[in-house]
């Protein structure tokens with residue numbers, strides 16, 4: 370199996386004044402080839418021993434559908450490498466410098482509504498920001514994308530298409546492409562700040578009625594229980610689009626999005642990487658109630674010199690986040706290409722929900738702003754340290770990402786969809802309330818399945834979107850969503 374590319378390779382310290390780019394690329398290429406052989410050598414010699422060490426660690430249900438073992442620590446000579454989570458940019462990349470406009474530089478770093486009011490051309494009066502039509506700027510409201518009304522979601526999709534056409538979305542995507550940080554404590558804070566900035570840009574381009582709409586989140590644990598999660602209604606023309614045989618997005622609001630690398634469609638090649646798996650409820654609960662800060666902020670790939678004796682638990686925050694990227698695969702599976710796909714923003718909005726609920730459950734207000742893992746060069750490079758600057762997100766240091774200002778002032782989260790026996794309703798046409806037949810287990814919300822999709826195991830539930838779950842004519846024990854009329 371080929372290693373997933375999300376945490377993949379190369380160059381962190383990008384210098385825009387660099388005129389030796391081609392030569393450096395050649396060097397990087399040669400070094401990479403040499404390194405690959407060396408890594409292969411290291412890998413084969415240490416493989417047997419490590420397999421013996423870790424054979425007792427095996428995580429399956431309820432955490433994962435497929436058994437998973439702990440990851441390996443990273444060799445020192447790999448610090449600039451793919452496995453370390455530094456963004457890899459392909460050698461044939463056509464470089465367009467990432468940037469922010471002057472206005473964006475002035476307002477996007479804000480962590481209060483007073484500070485950001487001018488960005489929305491609002492007036493600060495009586496402790497509130499009043500924008501067009503007398504509407505008050507509030508915290509952006511982030512809700513599960515399937516719980517938005519169709520009208521509201523379509524207005525959001527229209528705004529995104531306008532930003533895509535005007536080049537603003539691609540400019541935003543490049544800021545992640547050339548600078549996102551991974552595999553250490555800065556990971557979730559960098560992405561938190563990046564998403565906050567993206568959200569402000571989106572809000573500015575919505576009409577005044579929708580100015581308080583946040584980046585919807587995609588709670589992929591709603592799709593996880595399905596027999597074939599890629600057949601979820603989420604991956605249909607009604608929401609984020611369906612793919613053709615090659616994995617190219619063929620319908621839905623983003624079908625005609627040319628990536629910043631120039632491919633005429635977004636790519637999602639489901640099932641190609643074994644590591645892929647959506648979030649599930651067991652892991653989300655484990656994370657948001659976890660007393661061990663290393664399971665949230667810790668190095669997902671520490672260096673071998675890192676003294677932390679704990680094994681690399683595959684359920685930890687960043688790894689749980691990675692599996693969703695691998696599940697989608699294609700653009701989402703490469704760290705430089707992920708920000709091309711709207712799924713990147715929806716997924717990170719969900720991960721930010723997880724972070725926020727961990728903070729609320731496990732820390733006091735004061736601790737939320739002060740506790741940062743020890744800045745240890747034996748575990749990860751210095752860009753993960755508390756006082757280091759976030760690349761492309763000036764003037765932020767990593768520590769500033771701990772501010773309570775994010776959720777005091779800038780955004781809030783709607784509860785994740787839930788249901789009960791008394792009220793078996795998930796608040797969306799795209800979701801249904803799964804009521805287990807045994808009396809002990811509580812009902813929970815699950816995504817519906819699109820037409821033609823696999824609904825095996827859910828025959829007795831309203832699992833199909835505007836269709837019926839019927840036996841497959843050509844597969845004895847399999848069921849699929851079929852049109853009601855044909856089979857009435």
Ligand SMILES: *[C@@H]1O[C@H](CO)[C@@H](O)[C@H](O)[C@H]1NC(C)=O
Nearest residue numbers: 424426427428429436437438
């Ligand atoms: C992990 O555990 C499950 C169930 O306990 C077992 O079926 C599976 O073979 C184990 N996998 C590995 C790789 O040890």
Ligand SMILES: *[C@@H]1O[C@H](CO)[C@@H](O)[C@H](O)[C@H]1NC(C)=O
Nearest residue numbers: 493494495496497498499505
């Ligand atoms: C200012 O806001 C407060 C609370 O939001 C409100 O009670 C008060 O009437 C407002 N004052 C004016 C002058 O609008």
Ligand SMILES: *[C@@H]1O[C@H](CO)[C@@H](O)[C@H](O)[C@H]1NC(C)=O
Nearest residue numbers: 530531533534622625626627
């Ligand atoms: C995609 O096509 C729709 C019409 O089908 C159009 O409104 C939208 O602007 C297009 N988006 C892009 C990014 O070209």
Ligand SMILES: *[C@@H]1O[C@H](CO)[C@@H](O)[C@H](O)[C@H]1NC(C)=O
Nearest residue numbers: 596597823824825826847848
């Ligand atoms: C449908 O789901 C069943 C139950 O999980 C599974 O055995 C089957 O392989 C799936 N069929 C397809 C076509 O994915």
